[in-house]
Amino acid sequence: MVFPSIEFAIFLPVVLAVSWALMPRPRLWKPFILGASYVFYAAASPRYCLLLAGLTVANQLGAVCVRRARDERAKRRFVAGTVAFDLGVLGLFKYYGFFVDEVGGFLDGIGLGMPLPLLTIGLPIGLSFIVFQAISYTVDVKRGLLEPAGTLDFAIYLSFFPHVVAGPIVRAREFLPQLATPRDPRNVAVGAGVALIMLGLVKKVAIADLLAREVVDPVFGVPGAYAAPDVALAAYAYAAQIYCDFSGYTDIAIGVALLTGFIFPQNFNSPYRATSFRDFWRRWHMTLSRFLRDFLYVPLGGSRSGRLRTARNVMITMTLGGLWHGAAWGFVLWGVLHGACLVIERPLRGRIHAPAWLRWAIVFHVVVLGWVLFRAESLDLAGAFLSRLVEPGPATLWTPVAVAAIVAVVGFQLLPPEPLERIRLRVATLRPVALAAGLAVVIALVGATVPSQGVPPFIYFQF
Amino acid sequence: MPSTDPDVPERPTGRALRARDGVLVVAVALALLVLFEGSSVRSAGEEMDPGLERSVVLAVGAPTGWVADRLPFDDAADEALGWLSPDDDLGGGSGFDAPAGAPRGGAAAVSPDSFDPVELGAEAREPRPLRTLLVTGDSLAMPLDTELARRLAEDGDVRVVREPHVGTGISKTGLLDWGKLAKQQVGDLDPDAIVVFIGANEGFPLPGSDGRESQCCGPEWAAAYGSRVRTMMDTYRQGGDARVYWLALPLPRDRARQEIARSVNAAIDVAGEPFRAQVRVLDLVDTFTPGGGYRDAMEVDGRDQIVREADGIHLNGTGAEVAADLVLDALRRDFGE
Numbered sequence: 114m115v116f117p118s119i120e121f122a123i124f125l126p127v128v129l130a131v132s133w134a135l136m137p138r139p140r141l142w143k144p145f146i147l148g149a150s151y152v153f154y155a156a157a158s159p160r161y162c163l164l165l166a167g168l169t170v171a172n173q174l175g176a177v178c179v180r181r182a183r184d185e186r187a188k189r190r191f192v193a194g195t196v197a198f199d200l201g202v203l204g205l206f207k208y209y210g211f212f213v214d215e216v217g218g219f220l221d222g223i224g225l226g227m228p229l230p231l232l233t234i235g236l237p238i239g240l241s242f243i244v245f246q247a248i249s250y251t252v253d254v255k256r257g258l259l260e261p262a263g264t265l266d267f268a269i270y271l272s273f274f275p276h277v278v279a280g281p282i283v284r285a286r287e288f289l290p291q292l293a294t295p296r297d298p299r300n301v302a303v304g305a306g307v308a309l310i311m312l313g314l315v316k317k318v319a320i321a322d323l324l325a326r327e328v329v330d331p332v333f334g335v336p337g338a339y340a341a342p343d344v345a346l347a348a349y350a351y352a353a354q355i356y357c358d359f360s361g362y363t364d365i366a367i368g369v370a371l372l373t374g375f376i377f378p379q380n381f382n383s384p385y386r387a388t389s390f391r392d393f394w395r396r397w398h399m400t401l402s403r404f405l406r407d408f409l410y411v412p413l414g415g416s417r418s419g420r421l422r423t424a425r426n427v428m429i430t431m432t433l434g435g436l437w438h439g440a441a442w443g444f445v446l447w448g449v450l451h452g453a454c455l456v457i458e459r460p461l462r463g464r465i466h467a468p469a470w471l472r473w474a475i476v477f478h479v480v481v482l483g484w485v486l487f488r489a490e491s492l493d494l495a496g497a498f499l500s501r502l503v504e505p506g507p508a509t510l511w512t513p514v515a516v517a518a519i520v521a522v523v524g525f526q527l528l529p530p531e532p533l534e535r536i537r538l539r540v541a542t543l544r545p546v547a548l549a550a551g552l553a554v555v556i557a558l559v560g561a562t563v564p565s566q567g568v569p570p571f572i573y574f575q576f
Numbered sequence: 577m578p579s580t581d582p583d584v585p586e587r588p589t590g591r592a593l594r595a596r597d598g599v600l601v602v603a604v605a606l607a608l609l610v611l612f613e614g615s616s617v618r619s620a621g622e623e624m625d626p627g628l629e630r631s632v633v634l635a636v637g638a639p640t641g642w643v644a645d646r647l648p649f650d651d652a653a654d655e656a657l658g659w660l661s662p663d664d665d666l667g668g669g670s671g672f673d674a675p676a677g678a679p680r681g682g683a684a685a686v687s688p689d690s691f692d693p694v695e696l697g698a699e700a701r702e703p704r705p706l707r708t709l710l711v712t713g714d715s716l717a718m719p720l721d722t723e724l725a726r727r728l729a730e731d732g733d734v735r736v737v738r739e740p741h742v743g744t745g746i747s748k749t750g751l752l753d754w755g756k757l758a759k760q761q762v763g764d765l766d767p768d769a770i771v772v773f774i775g776a777n778e779g780f781p782l783p784g785s786d787g788r789e790s791q792c793c794g795p796e797w798a799a800a801y802g803s804r805v806r807t808m809m810d811t812y813r814q815g816g817d818a819r820v821y822w823l824a825l826p827l828p829r830d831r832a833r834q835e836i837a838r839s840v841n842a843a844i845d846v847a848g849e850p851f852r853a854q855v856r857v858l859d860l861v862d863t864f865t866p867g868g869g870y871r872d873a874m875e876v877d878g879r880d881q882i883v884r885e886a887d888g889i890h891l892n893g894t895g896a897e898v899a900a901d902l903v904l905d906a907l908r909r910d911f912g913e
Contacts, residue, residue, distance in 0.1 A: 214881075303597050304592075372602070553608035557657065558657065562662065
């Protein structure tokens with residue numbers, strides 16, 4: 114079930130009303146919200162609910178064993194076993210096909226055409242997010258930052274419908290304390306939630322999907338059919354599309370969670386405003402950045418052991434971060450590119466005093482270049498795309514609407530945040546009837562821009 | 577109570593309201609939408625594949641549609657917001673009103689188009705040079721459309737127009753009527769060749785020859801479906817000026833869908849008969865599912881490779897490459913290298 118759909122428009126009011134009615138009685142509320150979350154997840158594929166339930170049981174078992182283990186060594190073993198199980202599931206569903214394809218091709222290339230077992234395995238929606246959240250729970254229990262939750266609470270945490278399919282990656286210790294006491298029905302951030310839902314709908318349906326349809330998909334599909342002006346426009350358009358698509362999803366997820374009484378962490382903070390790569394990763398997919406920092410970079414040694422080790426740790430973290438997005442060399446190279454930029458930038462920090470606009474321009478354009486690797490279906494197509502950037506020819510896709518959308522997406526992030534925050538606050542403080550009318554108008558307006566085939570899935574659903 | 581736990585994220589600023597206000601905001605917003613867009617829920621439900629989700633949406637859509645039908649707001653909203661729509665109005669189902677089937681009560685006349693002139697020792701009527709190729713259909717046409725466009729982009733002389741319409745079908749016309757769309761595509765693009773790959777969303781009831789609805793997938797349904805396909809083929813071939821390449825469906829994994837696919841393929845075969853001089857039905861069944869047995873993988877470039885998506889319906893990138901080979905071979909036969 115995607116947020117901008119008729120199915121969700123039917124699901125949400127029913128779940129909201131029943132959820133708040135049952136909230137004072139946790140014994141009723143918890144099974145209800147768990148059931149509702151599984152119904153939401155089952156809309157993608159009912160079979161994958163079994164996998165979700167399996168991950169829940171395995172990680173809860175792991176966390177309880179970790180807590181009960183007497184010595185540190187045993188705790189480590191239980192954590193390692195649970196994390197290995199999680200990563201094994203992720204590896205099987207997400208990377209098996211890629212592995213077989215690459216290894217099979219390699220073996221064939223050196224004359225050892227050994228047939229590897231081919232399996233067609235569908236990727237369960239949101240699996241990468243679910244696995245990361247499960248890992249955060251078990252590891253935080255091992256670190257003593259969290260007590261194992263009740264099984265029902267943990268099951269709700271892992272499957273909670275606002276974040277189950279594409280994050281944000283909410284850590285167990287952010288969410289479980291909110292489950293400990295019923296949410297206060299007299300103090301709900303309705304205004305902020307509705308404002309975020311409206312903003313998310315506009316970003317996803319009116320901007321991201323428009324840019325995908327009009328510019329990005331045609332050019333990235335067949336770059337050879339376009340010349341430099343269109344290819345350059347497509348690169349900028351994809352930067353705008355992926356931001357609006359993913360941050361739009363996050364806005365709706367956070368907004369829906371607020372309406373149910375729960376608070377999720379922020380996931381984006383004007384990333385195209387960044388003037389360094391470190392700054393970019395503090396603004397883009399913030400919950401993934403901090404997960405990679407806390408559960409990969411720091412355990413690897415972080416920046417504690419000299420320049421070379423730090424560089425190695427950054428490269429490993431960013432390469433695996435790239436691979437987390439998908440089983441393709443483009444994602445790996447995208448991670449390597451960002452890792453290399455972070456490594457190169459680190460010793461220069463404070464030594465080179467370039468003007469802010471120049472630093473912004475460099476970071477922004479490298480980020481846009483990186484998105485080409487991220488979006489292209491193969492490295493060959495990424496190469497074809499980049500080679501067309503120097504091919505003179507006509508600009509056939511430069512419509513005022515597309516150009517205005519790109520400029521607006523990047524431009525709004527460069528503006529000082531205060532005036533925009535004032536507008537958001539203004540909406541968030543409207544009275545209920547005005548909020549309802551605003552929401553209806555926004556849904557009607559963005560709904561009118563949806564093509565006959567409906568709203569395409571969010572980009573991050575595939576991860 | 578708001579949590580005082582330091583790990584809990586900070587709540588965004590804004591007016592704090594009661595939970596019932598939150599429910600009220602969502603409910604009032606949806607009530608307003610029912611007044612102005614109520615029929616959309618019903619239409620969306622009618623277009624969905626059978627199942628629980630469809631039943632729920634239709635259960636909500638029936639009363640909301642009923643309300644919207646009796647008030648003037650729905651039409652007013654459509655008129656006010658129509659300019660925002662990226663599509664032309666191609667729904668409604670009138671595009672197949674005059675099927676190119678046999679006249680009732682008598683045998684259809686055999687037309688010269690029923691023969692491939694070469695088979696009869698006559699000279700083939702030379703097609704127009706291939707300048708514009710339209711690749712269309714439902715989600716099955718993806719990523720075949722991109723694969724064909726990439727390969728033909730290499731020589732640069734052929735303009736490939738990709739027009740997949742995801743979620744649509746010939747047996748459902750509420751949101752998109754393929755009869756109308758085919759005419760519009762021909763009028764707008766004047767394509768020299770058309771590749772059609774459609775059939776992932778079929779199986780909806782169709783009006784039979786007696787005017788009553790026939791359920792998939794018996795002869796009545798296949799005849800009705802075939803008539804629609806024939807209408808489209810006739811539109812696309814543009815009186816014999818253009819060539820049409822209609823791809824039969826490789827069988828899907830699911831048995832219920834296999835039954836639909838077999839019926840669709842039989843209908844496509846029969847539909848193309850009167851236009852054999854211009855319409856080529858490309859058989860993907862033999863290539864991907866020989867003997868009628870579904871398979872995920874087959875030998876491509878000397879080794880076994882997966883050719884189907886995990887859903888067991890669509891072709892994946894490798895499968896699309898194989899299908900593109902077949903289409904390009906057929907194009908070469910008609911248009912030369």
